Amino acid sequence: MLTIWGRTTSSNVQKVMWAIGELGLEHQRIDLGGPFGGNKDPDYLALNPNGLIPTLREDDGFVLWESNTIVRYLAATYGPGPLEPADARGRARAGQWMDWQLSVAGPAIFPVFWGLVRTPPEQRDAAAIAAGKEKCIAAMTVADAALATSTYLAGDAFSYGDIPLAIMARRFLELVPERPSMPNLERWYAAIDQRPAFQQHVASIPMV
Numbered sequence: 001m002l003t004i005w006g007r008t009t010s011s012n013v014q015k016v017m018w019a020i021g022e023l024g025l026e027h028q029r030i031d032l033g034g035p036f037g038g039n040k041d042p043d044y045l046a047l048n049p050n051g052l053i054p055t056l057r058e059d060d061g062f063v064l065w066e067s068n069t070i071v072r073y074l075a076a077t078y079g080p081g082p083l084e085p086a087d088a089r090g091r092a093r094a095g096q097w098m099d100w101q102l103s104v105a106g107p108a109i110f111p112v113f114w115g116l117v118r119t120p121p122e123q124r125d126a127a128a129i130a131a132g133k134e135k136c137i138a139a140m141t142v143a144d145a146a147l148a149t150s151t152y153l154a155g156d157a158f159s160y161g162d163i164p165l166a167i168m169a170r171r172f173l174e175l176v177p178e179r180p181s182m183p184n185l186e187r188w189y190a191a192i193d194q195r196p197a198f199q200q201h202v203a204s205i206p207m208v
Contacts, residue, residue, distance in 0.1 A: 001026045001027060001028060001059060002020065002025055002026070002027040002028070002056060002057070002058060003027070003028050003029075003030065003056070003057045003058075004016055004017065004020070004027060004028070004029045004030070004054050004055070004056050005029075005030045005032040005033075005044065005047070005048075005053060005054060005055045006029070006030075006031075006032055006033060006053030006054035006055070007031050007032060007033050007034050007035075007036055007053065008029075008031075008201070008205050009034065009205055009206070009207075009208050010033060010034070010053055010054070011106075011167045011168070011171075012052075012053060012054055012067035013029075013053055013054045013067070014167055014201055014202045014205065015067045015068065015070075015071055015163050015164055015167060016054050016056065016067055016070050016071060016074075017029065017201040018163055018167075018197050018198055018201045018202055019070075019071045019074050019075065019083060019160065019163060020074065020197075020201075021196070021197030021198075021200055021201050022081075022082055022083055022195070022197045023074060023075070023078050023079075023081055023082075023083065025074070025078060032044065032053055033052075033053040039051045039052065039053060047063050047065075048063075048065045050065065052065065054067055054070065056070050056073075056074075067164075068098045068099075068101075068102065068164060071083075071098075071160050071163055071164075072084075072095070072098075072160060075159075075160045082157075082158065082159075083158075083159055083160040083163075084159065084160060085154050085155065085157070085159050085161075090154050090155050090159065091154075093153070093154040093155065093161060094153065094154035094159045094160055094161025094162075095161065096161070097153040097154065097161040097162070097164070097165055098160070098161055098163075098164050100165070101164035101165045101168060102164070104139050104142075105136075105139045105140070105143070105164075105165055105168045106164075106168060107135075108132060108135035108136045108138070108139045109132065109136050109139075109168050109171050109172055109175075110132070111125075111128045111129060111131070111132035112129055112132040112133055112136060112171070112172075112175050112176065113171050113175060113207070115128060115129040115132070116129060116175050117175070117207050117208065118208070133175075133176050133178070136172050136176050136179075137176065137179050137180065140169065140172055140179070140182060140185055141180075141182065143165060143169075143185055144182040144183070144184045144185040145184070146184075147184035147185055147187070147188045148184045151188070151191075152188065152191075153165065153188075158191075158192075158195070162188075162192060166189065166192045166198065166202070167202055169185065169188075169189050169192075170189075170202060170203065170207075171207065173186075173189060174207065
C-alpha cells in the first residue's frame with residue numbers, strides 16, 4: 001500500500017491524490033504540514049530533507065518527493081492506464097506542461113491565492129494581488145491558445161500533463177473573475193470538472 005504524507009488543502013498533495021484516485025490505488029494519507037505541523041520533525045526530515053509535502057513511501061521502503069515527479073512515477077509504475085501517454089512525444093508534451101505549471105502558472109497564481117485566501121483583508125497587498133492577476137491572465141492565455149488545437153494539454157486524451165495545471169486553473173477561475181473570455185480553457189476545465197477523482201481530491205476541498 002502507498003503512504004502519502006500531506007494535508008488535503010495543499011495543491012501539491014492534491015496532484016498526487018488526484019492521480020491515485022484516477023489509478024484506483026490502495027493508499028493511506030497522513031495529515032502533515034500547515035496547521036498539522038510535523039514537517040520539521042526528525043522522522044519526517046529523514047524521509048524528505050526539504051520538510052515539504054507531499055512525500056510518498058511504498059511498502060518496500062521506496063521514498064519519493066516532488067509532486068510532479070510522484071505523479072509521473074505512479075502513472076509509469078501502475079500503468080499502462082489513463083494517465084501516461086503511450087508515445088514519447090505525448091509524454092514529452094505532458095511533461096512540458098507539468099514543468100510550465102511549476103515555472104509559470106504556479107508562480108503567477110501564488111500572490112493572488114495567498115493574498116485573497118490566506119491573508120486577512122486588512123493585511124492584503126492590493127498591488128501585488130493586481131499584478132498577480134495580470135500574470136495569471138497572461139499565463140492562462142497561453143494555455144487557452146494551446147487548447148484550441150487539442151482536447152487536452154498533451155493531445156486528445158486526458159493525461160498526467162493536465163493534473164497540475166487544472167489545480168491552478170481552479171484557483172484562477174475562482175479568484176480572477178475579471179478575466180477575458182477563454183473558451184478553450186473553460187471547455188477543458190469543464191471536462192476536467194466531470195472527473196470523479198478531481199471532484200473527490202480537488203474540487204470538493206475548500207480553498208484555505
